[in-house]
Amino acid sequence: MNDFTYETNTDVDAIARSLREAGRVLITSHEKPDGDAIGSCAALARCLRELDIEVEVWIQGPVTPNLAGLVEDLEVRHAPPDQPSGDADLVVVVDTGAWSQLAPLEDYLRARRDRVIGIDHHRRGDDVAARRLVDPTAASCTQVLVPLIDALGVPLEAGADRRGWHSIAEALLLGLATDTGWFRFESLGAEGFALCSRLVAAGADKNHLIRVVEDSDRPERILMSARALGSIRFGDAGRSATMVLDESDFAEVGARPEELSGIVNQPMSVGSLEVSVLLTQSEPGRVKGSFRSKAPSEPGSTRYVDVNQVAAGFGGGGHIHAAGARFEGSVAEVRELVAAALTRALGEAGFEV
């Protein structure tokens, strides 16, 4: 797009006013929702329901088994073939602004673009929403939602369900925890930690979230992790790692593509490593790449790999230290292309390669 810039073009109070006046709101997020997408949908839905606003949450599946329990009351839908039932006064898209992640609802969203509000923390996005709150300095989309929920006057303690643990605060903590690798990534600064404190004080149960979200894998996941680590190839003097999983791995283990999250981070425990890539092929000719890089060890240093840039070279994107891209071809072919790109990126970042 010519001179489109993906940035905030309104303010929190204006969005809060519009939401308060709405009778019916549809909330959706990116396909294959992660903890932040689910947490953002859940937090905003619970907030609006507290204000007696009718809410429909449109979760674009598949949802990973560990998150599925958290969305039980969120009316999981799948488009196509389904489409949102009635019309909504406003549509809120959280944790993405990219058409590539909203494909099943693209026609629906384009037909009512003037009523679409985008709330996001990604650096890149498209002209999906007429009004946007975008804060790329926020560690999670749930962090961007907090000032809005405050402006709506709903306490973060609210929104508990019958089981007593789905408070707005807990949904917000889910996004913040999962998008920061449980409070490790560079993206989590003083503001994010202060927010953690506020959320825990408001009743978010960290231990419960860890149990449900982290310590809840199926055996198939760790078997896939073993295969990914078995495939690892270190390059660039131990600074880069690539791992591959192909269709036979999925078939033999019986794993689902959506239960691989986090495996790409495992090589990061190697001291020399700067950048890690996991390539997965769960269907013929289509490869998904997950890119991760370490933050520089010295504040302000430029010695790090911007994987958002690397992924952008393949038509993907994301964040500086976490990004993704899709490829056509075999994992072996894609691995060669990616390895060469990693060597270039390490060189540009000032590493000897």
Ligand SMILES: [Mn+2]
């Ligand atoms: Mn996010």
